[in-house]
Amino acid sequence: MIYTVTLNPSVDYVMKVDHFQLGGLNRTSWDEKFPGGKGINVSRVLKRHGVSSKVLGFIGGFTGDYIETFLSEEEIETDFVKIKEDTRINIKLHTDDETEINGTGPYVKAEEISEFLHKLDFLRKGDIIVLAGSMPRSVPLSIYHAIIHICEEKNVSIIADLSGEVLKQISPSAKLFLMKPNHYELGELFGVRIQGIEDAYIYGQKLVEKNIENVIVSLAGEGALFLTKEVSYFASVPEGAVKNSAGAGDSVVAGFLSGFVNGKTRKEAFRLGVASGTATAFSIELCTSEEATKLMKEIKITRL
Numbered sequence: 489m490i491y492t493v494t495l496n497p498s499v500d501y502v503m504k505v506d507h508f509q510l511g512g513l514n515r516t517s518w519d520e521k522f523p524g525g526k527g528i529n530v531s532r533v534l535k536r537h538g539v540s541s542k543v544l545g546f547i548g549g550f551t552g553d554y555i556e557t558f559l560s561e562e563e564i565e566t567d568f569v570k571i572k573e574d575t576r577i578n579i580k581l582h583t584d585d586e587t588e589i590n591g592t593g594p595y596v597k598a599e600e601i602s603e604f605l606h607k608l609d610f611l612r613k614g615d616i617i618v619l620a621g622s623m624p625r626s627v628p629l630s631i632y633h634a635i636i637h638i639c640e641e642k643n644v645s646i647i648a649d650l651s652g653e654v655l656k657q658i659s660p661s662a663k664l665f666l667m668k669p670n671h672y673e674l675g676e677l678f679g680v681r682i683q684g685i686e687d688a689y690i691y692g693q694k695l696v697e698k699n700i701e702n703v704i705v706s707l708a709g710e711g712a713l714f715l716t717k718e719v720s721y722f723a724s725v726p727e728g729a730v731k732n733s734a735g736a737g738d739s740v741v742a743g744f745l746s747g748f749v750n751g752k753t754r755k756e757a758f759r760l761g762v763a764s765g766t767a768t769a770f771s772i773e774l775c776t777s778e779e780a781t782k783l784m785k786e787i788k789i790t791r792l
């Protein structure tokens with residue numbers, strides 16, 4: 489079974505504002521709401537690729553109800569810990585640029601954190617867990633150490649799509665099946681600025697040396713790198729009109745994972761991951777399986 493963990497889900501409020509004026513009254517020319525949060529996006533794209541998973545995390549209030557209903561309508565299984573405060577709303581503002589404002593998230597009580605950790609009792613050998621996204625401020629970093637400890641004891645494979653301090657804390661010691669930083673997160677991890685594919689390769693290799701089995705470094709419109717001890721690939725992506733890149737990275741993780749569990753080679757799983765990421769960037773919502781499959785032939789993979 490695949491589990492995705494989103495400790496800090498969100499309602500993503502995507503809005504388009506023409507002629508945006510900072511400090512003025514602006515009106516949207518288009519707006520839409522979607523459930524968000526990285527693990528949730530991974531589960532939604534997995535489902536579109538025909539792979540089932542269960543969504544875990546903290547959820548609360550009217551925003552939490554919206555997310556649960558939305559996921560249940562898409563026939564995605566959830567097992568959230570219900571918390572008292574509202575799940576956050578993240579703003580995705582489309583002007584000439586894409587600007588994101590992500591909320592800090594609700595207050596989560598100590599007993600709600602314990603309830604979450606107890607839920608992990610059902611993990612079994614061979615399961616895969618995807619740990620993705622930020623944490624509400626009230627949740628201590630130690631929750632990830634606890635989750636990783638449980639997974640290691642139970643022989644559960646861990647995929648990490650984390651950033652900032654969390655990533656810094658867990659990556660030196662955790663045995664991970666897959667890690668997918670974007671170039672910015674990779675740079676943050678090593679205290680450097682990643683400028684281009686060569687830098688991404690150098691620092692991505694450092695993660696492979698730390699015993700991370702598969703590393704994907706995504707570089708937005710520049711493509712992505714796939715690095716392992718045995719082999720490394722670069723995938724180029726086609727040019728196209730970016731409609732909404734929120735969820736593109738999550739789609740890379742979901743595409744790779746669906747390819748992997750369906751028995752594709754790692755190279756082809758990587759291709760499906762990158763195609764899924766680009767298909768999501770080129771659409772308003774997360775990609776469909778058809779959109780990703782259609783792009784597969786345009787993803788050129790080079791062995792490094």
Ligand SMILES: Nc1ncnc2c1ncn2[C@@H]1O[C@H](COP(=O)(O)OP(=O)(O)O)[C@@H](O)[C@H]1O
Pocket residue numbers: 669670671706707708709710711712725726727728730733734735736737738740761762763765766769
């Ligand atoms: N401008 C773009 N053109 C084509 N593909 C894109 C573009 N931006 C993102 N993607 C696709 O989405 C993937 C993830 O994007 P990236 O921005 O690196 O990750 P994240 O969403 O985690 O920040 C890229 O590897 C690529 O496949």
Ligand SMILES: O=P(O)(O)OC[C@H]1O[C@](O)(COP(=O)(O)O)[C@@H](O)[C@@H]1O
Pocket residue numbers: 496498500523524525526527529578590620621622623651733734735736737738739
């Ligand atoms: O937990 P964080 O880091 O605040 O990120 C949450 C945001 O990330 C997203 O999951 C999108 O992530 P990616 O663009 O990295 O794939 C949004 O749906 C959500 O608003």
